[in-house]
Amino acid sequence: MKRRPYDATRLLKWYPASWRARYGDEFVSYVDDTLDGTRPTAGFVISIALGAVRERGHASGLLGEHPAPDVQSRAGSLLVLCAWSVFILAGATFSKQSEHFARAMPAGSSSSARVGFEIVAWCGAMGMILVLTGACVALPSFVAFLRSGGWTVARRRVLHALALTVLVLGAIVPLTLWSRHLSTVQRNGGDATYSFAFVAWAIAIALTLVSWDRVFVQCVTRMALSPRVLRTEALLATAVSLLMVVITAGAAFWWADVASNAPWFLQGASFGSSSSPLSPNLIITLALMMVAACAGALGVSRIVRSWRQA
Amino acid sequence: MKKTPANEGLRRTNDPPLLILTSLASGPKHGHALAKDIAAFAGVELGPGALYGAITRLEERGLIEPLNDDDRRRPYRITEAGSASLASAIADMRRLVDVGTARLRLALGGLS
Numbered sequence: 001m002k003r004r005p006y007d008a009t010r011l012l013k014w015y016p017a018s019w020r021a022r023y024g025d026e027f028v029s030y031v032d033d034t035l036d037g038t039r040p041t042a043g044f045v046i047s048i049a050l051g052a053v054r055e056r057g058h059a060s061g062l063l064g065e066h067p068a069p070d071v072q073s074r075a076g077s078l079l080v081l082c083a084w085s086v087f088i089l090a091g092a093t094f095s096k097q098s099e100h101f102a103r104a105m106p107a108g109s110s111s112s113a114r115v116g117f118e119i120v121a122w123c124g125a126m127g128m129i130l131v132l133t134g135a136c137v138a139l140p141s142f143v144a145f146l147r148s149g150g151w152t153v154a155r156r157r158v159l160h161a162l163a164l165t166v167l168v169l170g171a172i173v174p175l176t177l178w179s180r181h182l183s184t185v186q187r188n189g190g191d192a193t194y195s196f197a198f199v200a201w202a203i204a205i206a207l208t209l210v211s212w213d214r215v216f217v218q219c220v221t222r223m224a225l226s227p228r229v230l231r232t233e234a235l236l237a238t239a240v241s242l243l244m245v246v247i248t249a250g251a252a253f254w255w256a257d258v259a260s261n262a263p264w265f266l267q268g269a270s271f272g273s274s275s276s277p278l279s280p281n282l283i284i285t286l287a288l289m290m291v292a293a294c295a296g297a298l299g300v301s302r303i304v305r306s307w308r309q310a
Numbered sequence: 311m312k313k314t315p316a317n318e319g320l321r322r323t324n325d326p327p328l329l330i331l332t333s334l335a336s337g338p339k340h341g342h343a344l345a346k347d348i349a350a351f352a353g354v355e356l357g358p359g360a361l362y363g364a365i366t367r368l369e370e371r372g373l374i375e376p377l378n379d380d381d382r383r384r385p386y387r388i389t390e391a392g393s394a395s396l397a398s399a400i401a402d403m404r405r406l407v408d409v410g411t412a413r414l415r416l417a418l419g420g421l422s
Contacts, residue, residue, distance in 0.1 A: 029383050
């Protein structure tokens, strides 16, 4: 049986629309010529994927030498916002893992863990306030964008994000009622069905955050923002990015103190038992925080660059 | 463990923009012809992402330009600015070659 030729247009979808409009036809033709009826190797596909990521970076103003300062500033602020949504997820898992930690600490141990926890909590709250302030500052421009036909552009993604939000919020009630019938051990991994449902819910939250990020990116890149609003957003984004670094440090501080004084707490083991301080959940949480803090720093570097060019 | 040859990484440049400009210096070419020519004269296999990323940046900087062609395989040619940029890069490399050759001769002379 003759094999169907490989459809190169599938690979093209990874590139931004503006790039596809300019280079799409010749790129597909180049891929067809190169493959000559054979299947692409993994290296070939990875090269295209990396190229597409790079072009998306250029199209958004996050990469390259030439974008206008306002494009760079907007892209930097949006990257910090997306990094913050990753931080929300990491913060929620940190909050779950550190629940009631004070009870597990031996009497007379240092209060460093409490200080670390307070830093995470207070800086998290400050970060939320700054992000909401940024949303309020951009609100008039957003309304103007919707009135001038923006709703048609954003509708599909907004409805998708709303549907996921309803699903996530709707799942809270049955999950809470279910958890009330379970013991602490069952709630923390002892009941496989509950754990599976909880993980599915956490994945749904992550997808919801990604959906809203896509909505924000789609709208903000098309909105008309005055230089004053852009400057305010850039300043708020810089502050949020700094807070992400402080929160990461606070969480690491908390971990270090609990690991040295009450490692059993990190494994959910009984008081005083010998346990490893390396909790996989906490490692993933800290890794997420660090990735988000690095992404935020990249966004701020773009903002600072735009200020230098302006 | 696979042994790395002593001169690995020192033998030739594999900067995609430089390779593309060098290839176009001998006449206009489309993407596939560019990749084949570069593989032939430099021994470098440019992946599709690297090749078209470099083409995009070079066109943005006005160093190459597309030729009007009805065919989907759009050929590119080097511009005057591209030729000047390539000449400057080659002059830099020539200086490095001259200094490296002279110092190597001196070092080998000193050893013998």
